[in-house]
Amino acid sequence: MKLPWFYRYRGRQVNSIYRNQKGMALIATIAVVAILCVVALEAGRLAKQAASGTIAENDMFAAREMAMSGIHLAMMILAMDGADNEIDSIQEPWADPEQISLAVAAMGLNPENVSLKISDEMGKLQLNALLKQFPGNDFNDAQLVVLERFLTLAAPEDKSDGAGSAVEIVNALKDWLDSMDDDTITGLTGAELNYYESLDVPYTCANGPLRHISELFLVKGVVDAILSPSYISQGMDESIQADIKDMFTVYGLSDVQNSQENRFSFSGTVNINTAPVAVLAALLPEGRDLNAQDLADYRSEKASLGREYIHTLESGWFEDVIALSDDEKKAFEKVITYSSSVFRADCTAKKNGYQVTLRAVIKREKQDMTGKWSCRILQMERG
Numbered sequence: 593m594k595l596p597w598f599y600r601y602r603g604r605q606v607n608s609i610y611r612n613q614k615g616m617a618l619i620a621t622i623a624v625v626a627i628l629c630v631v632a633l634e635a636g637r638l639a640k641q642a643a644s645g646t647i648a649e650n651d652m653f654a655a656r657e658m659a660m661s662g663i664h665l666a667m668m669i670l671a672m673d674g675a676d677n678e679i680d681s682i683q684e685p686w687a688d689p690e691q692i693s694l695a696v697a698a699m700g701l702n703p704e705n706v707s708l709k710i711s712d713e714m715g716k717l718q719l720n721a722l723l724k725q726f727p728g729n730d731f732n733d734a735q736l737v738v739l740e741r742f743l744t745l746a747a748p749e750d751k752s753d754g755a756g757s758a759v760e761i762v763n764a765l766k767d768w769l770d771s772m773d774d775d776t777i778t779g780l781t782g783a784e785l786n787y788y789e790s791l792d793v794p795y796t797c798a799n800g801p802l803r804h805i806s807e808l809f810l811v812k813g814v815v816d817a818i819l820s821p822s823y824i825s826q827g828m829d830e831s832i833q834a835d836i837k838d839m840f841t842v843y844g845l846s847d848v849q850n851s852q853e854n855r856f857s858f859s860g861t862v863n864i865n866t867a868p869v870a871v872l873a874a875l876l877p878e879g880r881d882l883n884a885q886d887l888a889d890y891r892s893e894k895a896s897l898g899r900e901y902i903h904t905l906e907s908g909w910f911e912d913v914i915a916l917s918d919d920e921k922k923a924f925e926k927v928i929t930y931s932s933s934v935f936r937a938d939c940t941a942k943k944n945g946y947q948v949t950l951r952a953v954i955k956r957e958k959q960d961m962t963g964k965w966s967c968r969i970l971q972m973e974r975g
Contacts, residue, residue: 648946655943658701659950662708662939665695667967669710670935670956674965680932681865681905682891686710705942712866713953714932717742717874718844719808720801721860722766727800728855729770734926735860736762742839742874745881748820756781756813764812771799783812801858802842804971827869827888839871843934843953843970861929865891865905875927877920886913905930933957934970949975 669686685691687710693703722739724730743758756764760781767782775784785797788810795810808814818836825834844858862875869888873881890913893902903909907930916924933956940949952972958965 647944651943651946652948655941655946655948656950658706658941658943659939659948661699661701662696662706662941663937663950663952663954663969663972665699666708666710666935666937666939666952667954667969669695670954671965671967674956674958679865679905679930680712680714680863681930683865683901683905686935687712687866707940709938711936711938712863712932713841713843713934713936714861714863714929715866715868715871716839716841717862717871718842718858718860719765719840720769720842721844721858722762723769723857725855725857726769727771729766729773729776731766732860734923738860738874738927739765741878741881742871743818745873746819746823746839746870748817748823752815752817754813755815755818761811761813761818764814765808768798768811769801781813787812805837805840805842807842808836808840824868824870827885834868834870838868841934859929861927863930863932864910864928865930866932875924876914877916877923880914880916880920883914938975940975951975 666686669692673680673684673686681687685695689709692708692710696703696706696708717739718735719739720726721732721735724732740758740762743761747758759779763778763780763782766778767784770778775786777784783797785799788795788797798807798810802808809816819839821833821835824839825832828834844860846857846859849856862871864872864875864887867875869884872884872887876883887910890903890909891901891905894900895902903912910924910928911921935954935956937952937954938949939952940947950972951974953970954967955970956965956967
């Protein structure tokens with residue numbers, strides 16, 4: 593009779609295996625080696641991940657420092673420009689991409705890895721200037737006219753759902769900014785606290801100045817598509833798709849403040865030497881918006897070789913381009929300027945496939961004690 597397998601291997605053969613110390617040692621050794629191999633492989637994998645993580649962190653850190661160097665370069669360029677002249681325009685080195693690239697290279701950075709752009713915040717419409725002062729609730733009439741005209745001219749043909757008209761947006765913005773009026777609604781289309789608290793996702797009305805351009809989208813009637821992209825991009829490089837941040841600014845705080853009453857205001861004046869065509873059109877008297885392109889062409893006109901600008905952009909240069917009546921000229925000069933104090937620097941740096949973008953709003957000012965120009969960062973964010 594054939595015995596089951598577990599009986600056949602009972603006895604000497606099996607017992608001899610267990611009695612064989614060399615066999616036990618071999619099995620133990622193999623087991624230990626196997627465990628060590630697994631541990632070694634896992635340790636190697638973790639070490640590789642750690643090394644890769646460290647390299648990535650180093651590259652990101654290097655990219656950020658390079659971008660920060662670009663911001664500091666922008667501050668230096670603007671300070672030097674302030675010392676050179678009192679006029680700010682598109683004709684200056686800070687506004688010239690080629691000159692900026694040369695400055696980046698002079699710092700020992702590769703312009704292919706570090707791109708820097710400086711733009712003028714004072715060439716935009718100042719949203720906070722819609723009120724005469726803060727705290728307060730009175731319209732700045734000149735700014736009211738300009739803002740309504742801009743929103744009317746720049747309105748897209750196909751209005752998005754929820755988008756307000758020019759008047760509706762201006763009224764709602766005024767209510768967002770104003771205070772000391774017992775939450776009185778402006779016109780028929782304004783919006784105070786009750787409106788915002790009734791939304792599906794409720795929030796509070798600021799009743800104070802805008803602090804970031806993104807806050808504008810919290811205002812009733814303001815949506816992504818309130819401006820026609822083709823209209824606001826006119827006169828710009830074809831590669832640029834302009835948006836709200838290129839037209840509006842929350843900066844422009846006046847240097848002259850009423851410290852006794854703890855009130856402050858925004859100048860509202862726009863630098864016509866740097867303003868986009870769409871902004872120039874809103875600043876001009878009603879019916880003269882087509883002359884905005886004439887102003888833009890005049891200030892950018894160069895000699896035949898394309899090196900030197902033909903026209904200087906000193907005070908009153910617009911009179912060489914367009915003829916305005918005395919009243920029109922007075923109204924136009926009330927909302928314009930030729931110099932700036934707040935700029936924006938955008939710097940993107942790349943390092944081994946990693947990229948960091950920094951956006952800084954820079955205030956340029958003259959020191960009372962020394963008379964020297966310096967710059968400080970008002971706000972910076974990572975893109």
